[in-house]
Amino acid sequence: MEKITILIADDHTLVRETWSFILNTDPRFKVIAESGSGEDAVELAKQLRPQVVIMDINLPGMNGIEATQLIRKYSPVSKILGVSLHTQPTYARKMIQKGAMGYVTKNSSREEMFKAIMEIQNGRKYICDEIKNILSEQVISGEDNxxxxxxxxxxxxxxxxxxxxxxxxxxxxxxxxxxxxxxxxxxxxxxxxxxxxxxxxxxxxxxxxxxxxxx
Incomplete structure (x- = not known):
């Protein structure tokens, strides 16, 4: 089975290395590049055309939302999974609006990240359980903001x-x-x-x- 090629964009070296190690232990995935900035992520996506880009929102310089928009322009074959500490649905919404196919938080489990990658690779949008639960609570509580x-x-x-x-x-x-x-x-x-x-x-x-x- 051909492995899904992945580009990781996060400004923390340890986070990138950890994700890369975890993903490469699964026979379905192959991390082909890592990036610490939005600008580098866009350039790498142009050159390598990864099937999936794991994109942190809070990147130095060009943020992940801006980088997502450019990657979708220059490498339309790449499907983008937004990742962030932010648990507010607003951030997930903005990532999806700019072209991301999915969104998970850094509280998500390894299994959920794997599931998200498979879902977006198969052309389906994916929002993590944490965000969906917050949305449900907002609907139930009647928040209007x-x-x-x-x-x-x-x-x-x-x-x-x-x-x-x-x-x-x-x-x-x-x-x-x-x-x-x-x-x-x-x-x-x-x-x-x-x-x-x-x-x-x-x-x-x-x-x-x-x-x-x-x-």
Whole structure:
């Protein structure tokens, strides 16, 4: 049986090596390359055309969501499995929107990752049990903030992370290499989408909801 070729993209060397070891112990899989950044992942996918790309969302420079979009453009044969510490369905949704076929969290078991790889390789989308359970709880509890959260752009999510840490608009602008005016526009749009009055209300909303936003 021909092995499924896999590219691993994660910025932690130990994580890449562990995944590579685990996957290569299974006769169905063959890890053909590893990458520590989004840019390298795109280049490797262009050159090697792996059947599956295991893509961490939080990569330095170009993040995993952006890299996913480019890999789908330059290597359409590659099916992408998003992997992240984030357990919020918003992140899974954004990965799927950009072309990923599946999403698992770093809490997922080895067996679930194997299952996810086989499912997406066979052309079916796969969302891990942890995310599906959270979605179920949200439906049961009647939470109505998900539409607003799901409408946030990747840039808005990054800015929320800075706001949560207490950064000023100027500090955010300097970190993201954009203008203060652009930051203010993003802040206004974030509050509008989440139906909140000010930054303090946003931070309170994030903390109370136990949402995970990182930059």
């Amino acid at each position: 998900q539409n607003g959260l799901n409408s946030l752009s990747q840039r808005e999510i990054e800015i929320i992370a800075f706001i949560k840490k207490g950064h000023s608009s100027k500090e955010i602008a300097d970190s993201l290499n954009i203008s203060v005016k652009t930051v203010e526009v993003h802040r206004y749009n974030i509050l509008k989408k989440l139906n909140l009055k000010n930054a303090a209300a946003l931070v309170n909303f994030i903390n109370n909801s136990q949402l995970e936003f990182e930059n």
